[in-house]
Amino acid sequence: MKLLITTILLLPIVLWTGCSDDSTTVEPVAQNGRLKMYFVDSPAAFDSVIICVEKVEVHKSGNDSTSGWFVINDSTRYFDLLQLTNGASAVLGDTSLSAGQYTQIRLIIGNGSYVIDSGVRHDLEIPSGSQTGLKLTHQFTIESEKLYELVLDFNVEKSILITGNGKYKLKPTIRIMPIVISGSISGQVLPLDAQPIIWTVYGTDTISTFTDSQGFFKLMALYQGIYDVNIIPADTMMYRDTIITGIQIIPNQETNIGLVEIQPQ
Numbered sequence: 001m002k003l004l005i006t007t008i009l010l011l012p013i014v015l016w017t018g019c020s021d022d023s024t025t026v027e028p029v030a031q032n033g034r035l036k037m038y039f040v041d042s043p044a045a046f047d048s049v050i051i052c053v054e055k056v057e058v059h060k061s062g063n064d065s066t067s068g069w070f071v072i073n074d075s076t077r078y079f080d081l082l083q084l085t086n087g088a089s090a091v092l093g094d095t096s097l098s099a100g101q102y103t104q105i106r107l108i109i110g111n112g113s114y115v116i117d118s119g120v121r122h123d124l125e126i127p128s129g130s131q132t133g134l135k136l137t138h139q140f141t142i143e144s145e146k147l148y149e150l151v152l153d154f155n156v157e158k159s160i161l162i163t164g165n166g167k168y169k170l171k172p173t174i175r176i177m178p179i180v181i182s183g184s185i186s187g188q189v190l191p192l193d194a195q196p197i198i199w200t201v202y203g204t205d206t207i208s209t210f211t212d213s214q215g216f217f218k219l220m221a222l223y224q225g226i227y228d229v230n231i232i233p234a235d236t237m238m239y240r241d242t243i244i245t246g247i248q249i250i251p252n253q254e255t256n257i258g259l260v261e262i263q264p265q
Contacts, residue, residue: 031144033099035072037092037152040220041081043197043210044156046117049081051124051154051170052110056093057133061101069106070097076110081154085209087186087218092152099144105152105176106133115160115168122168124160138176149179151221153207175205177221183249185229186218187257194233194262202227222249231262239264 035058041049056072063069072093079090113124142148158173189196189211198217199208202225211217219229227247233239242262247255 031099032096033142033144034095034147035097035142035150036094036147037072037105037150038089039079039081039084039092039152039154040089041084041154041156042206042208043082043085044160046082046115046156046160047119048116049156049160050112050114050116051079051081052112053077053079053092053107054110055106055108057106057108058097058102059104059106060098061103061139071095076112078112081156084154086212086216087184087220089151089220097142099142102140102142103137105136105138105150107136107172108133109170109172113170117168122166125167125169127170134172134174136174136176140178151177151179151182153177153221175207175221177223179221179252181251182221182223183251184218184220184222184254185227185247185249185257186216186254187229187260188215189217189231189260189262190215191261194235194239196231196233196239196262198229198231200227200229218254224249224251229257231260233262237265 037056054076055074057069058072060068060070072095084090109126111126113126115122115124140148153175155173155175159171161169161171163169185200189198192215195211197208197210198219199206200219200222202223207219207222209217209219227249229244229247231242231244233241240263242260244257244260247257249255
């Protein structure tokens, strides 16, 4: 008798389970895209500038200021910014991300950062905001199965302040440029002993570089448009300034202006 009662009690449960709705739809999983970021730099009058980056994150739209952060790289790395000029770059982060809109980039900069100036090492004082996260506003879209590349141009000249008591403080100034809409200008300047600085302007930004040991240069991460390139020799009493005008920048292309010979005074 007990066996019969148990069977009767279980029967409705078995029948109810078997009548589940098979028409339930499953939401499709969003496909991922990929984000890759590069570090470059403009030259400055230091021997070395070493920046310690502990973490790189991006913020996805639709979340508050504390949530929605996705890690791009969390391995502590040291970058010698003055080596990242004239076409050289370092990968800051490279990872898969869910498709969607993103609004900010956050760099966690560590206390291991320092400057070597005239052969002497000086620790860089990092603002508390940089340690908790230097936030850079940049809106971008990650599309499914597509690569989005960014260049972060660290302007050392504007980013390091030397105080009256000899302290070196970091106040990061970083220009962000999507590769898909940017190009570059390259060329060669002779004679070699002119040792010029090469610079151009876009809006309020000045983009500059020095020539290398063979006189070659490269101005990177420039918006598409028309530019004038200024070539200023180290000794303006010996050589004349030169300006090359009307240089067109086309996205994803390098515009080579060839050999420029600056003239003596």
